[in-house]
Amino acid sequence: MNRPAIFDALSEPVSRRITSGLSRIALVLRTQAWRGAEPEGVTPTQAQALTALREGGEGMRLAELAAQLGVSAPTMSVRVNALIAKGLVVREAGVDKRSIRLRLSPAGAELLERSARWPDFLARAVGVLDEREQEDLLRSLVKVIRTLQVEGDVAPQRMCVTCSHFRPFAHPDASLPHHCAYVDAPFGDRHLRLACPEHEDAPPPQQRAAWERFTEQAPGSAPGSAPA
Numbered sequence: 001m002n003r004p005a006i007f008d009a010l011s012e013p014v015s016r017r018i019t020s021g022l023s024r025i026a027l028v029l030r031t032q033a034w035r036g037a038e039p040e041g042v043t044p045t046q047a048q049a050l051t052a053l054r055e056g057g058e059g060m061r062l063a064e065l066a067a068q069l070g071v072s073a074p075t076m077s078v079r080v081n082a083l084i085a086k087g088l089v090v091r092e093a094g095v096d097k098r099s100i101r102l103r104l105s106p107a108g109a110e111l112l113e114r115s116a117r118w119p120d121f122l123a124r125a126v127g128v129l130d131e132r133e134q135e136d137l138l139r140s141l142v143k144v145i146r147t148l149q150v151e152g153d154v155a156p157q158r159m160c161v162t163c164s165h166f167r168p169f170a171h172p173d174a175s176l177p178h179h180c181a182y183v184d185a186p187f188g189d190r191h192l193r194l195a196c197p198e199h200e201d202a203p204p205p206q207q208r209a210a211w212e213r214f215t216e217q218a219p220g221s222a223p224g225s226a227p228a
């Protein structure tokens with residue numbers, strides 16, 4: 001018996017089930033992430049701040065760090081003061097109070113190396129996907145995160161697709177089609193970065209042009225499927 005449409009009627013929209021799946025993963029992350037840091041006297045939220053500072057490269061202002069992690073500046077100030085007291089973060093004086101930058105201290109970097117076990121359980125789960133599936137998932141995540149950023153739901157991320165050095169589909173090689181002008185080398189979708197220390201924000205017109213080219217030429221992508 002041919003009843004092709006029955007599950008269309010029985011199912012919630014795919015987007016809602018994907019969102020539900022992402023919520024479950026987020027719950028696991030909240031409960032599991034940074035358990036390795038707790039014996040070191042660092043809370044999961046403090047460990048998130050350490051991670052953001054490591055990805056920040058040149059150091060970050062308190063307001064930037066707060067925006068990155070979606071908390072208020074006073075809340076972040078409490079967390080940062082605790083990390084400074086533990087010797088895990090250092091303050092670097094600027095010309096005025098607003099230009100003070102926060103950096104990971106060598107002890108903070110070492111603690112991250114020792115305690116960052118959280119990617120392990122998630123990496124094992126992601127490892128069941130084959131290379132192609134992982135690449136597709138990474139590309140999909142980039143699209144979702146960039147859309148959240150454009151709509152103001154997450155702070156600007158240091159992703160290739162918003163970087164002034166990103167040249168999408170600059171090469172004919174299907175496995176290495178993009179170009180990073182910072183290192184002057186080709187790269188593929190599997191190399192797309194979500195948090196690159198060398199990232200520099202491209203001006204909005206360059207970001208829009210790069211995004212159009214990236215989405216129009218990406219395999220299986222529908223042009224204009226995400227905000228420009």
Ligand code: SF4
Pocket residue numbers: 158159160161163164165166167179180181182183193196197198199200
């Ligand atoms: S500098 Fe980093 S973020 Fe920018 S294109 Fe190169 S790898 Fe990507």
